[in-house]
Amino acid sequence: MSHNPAxxxxxxxxxxYPDAELVFGLVYxxxxxxxxxxLTLENYIKRFNYKPNTIHLxxxxxxxxSKINAGVAVSDSPEAARINSRMTAGNKICQLAAxxxxxxxxxxxxxxxxxxx
Numbered sequence: 292m293s294h295n296p297a298x299x300x301x302x303x304x305x306x307x308y309p310d311a312e313l314v315f316g317l318v319y320x321x322x323x324x325x326x327x328x329x330l331t332l333e334n335y336i337k338r339f340n341y342k343p344n345t346i347h348l349x350x351x352x353x354x355x356x357s358k359i360n361a362g363v364a365v366s367d368s369p370e371a372a373r374i375n376s377r378m379t380a381g382n383k384i385c386q387l388a389a390x391x392x393x394x395x396x397x398x399x400x401x402x403x404x405x406x407x408x
Contacts, residue, residue, distance in 0.1 A: 313341060316395075321374055348394055349377045355384055355394070 315332060319325045333343040353365050363380045366372040385393045 321378070349381065352377050352380045352384070352394070356380055359384070359387065361387060 313336060317325060317329065317332075329345065333345075336343060356363070356365065361380065361383045363383050364376065365380050366376040381394050385391050
């Protein structure tokens with residue numbers, strides 16, 4: 292008879308670090324249905340008393356554009372124009388910043404400040 296160590300594990304270990312944060316970045320091609328992965332991850336981390344806070348980097352593009360002169364505009368409809376304008380604007384913002392990851396920085400700052408409030 293084989294021994295199963297997982298059966299002896301008992302309840303899951305719960306560590307208490309109230310100020311601890313986990314940050315996951317999920318990146319998918321446009322049109323991909325990512326909800327299954329997102330919901331699975333959210334439900335799993337809730338088991339450890341973390342509260343999921345989902346942000347979409349593309350939601351911050353209009354705010355960034357309002358502060359700089361990138362020479363591009365975003366559209367809210369139709370859906371194809373909304374997606375294309377945000378991809379174009381995001382690429383332009385990163386090009387102007389000479390940093391392909393620039394779009395992430397303001398969003399991380401927004402997330403940190405919204406957590407402190």
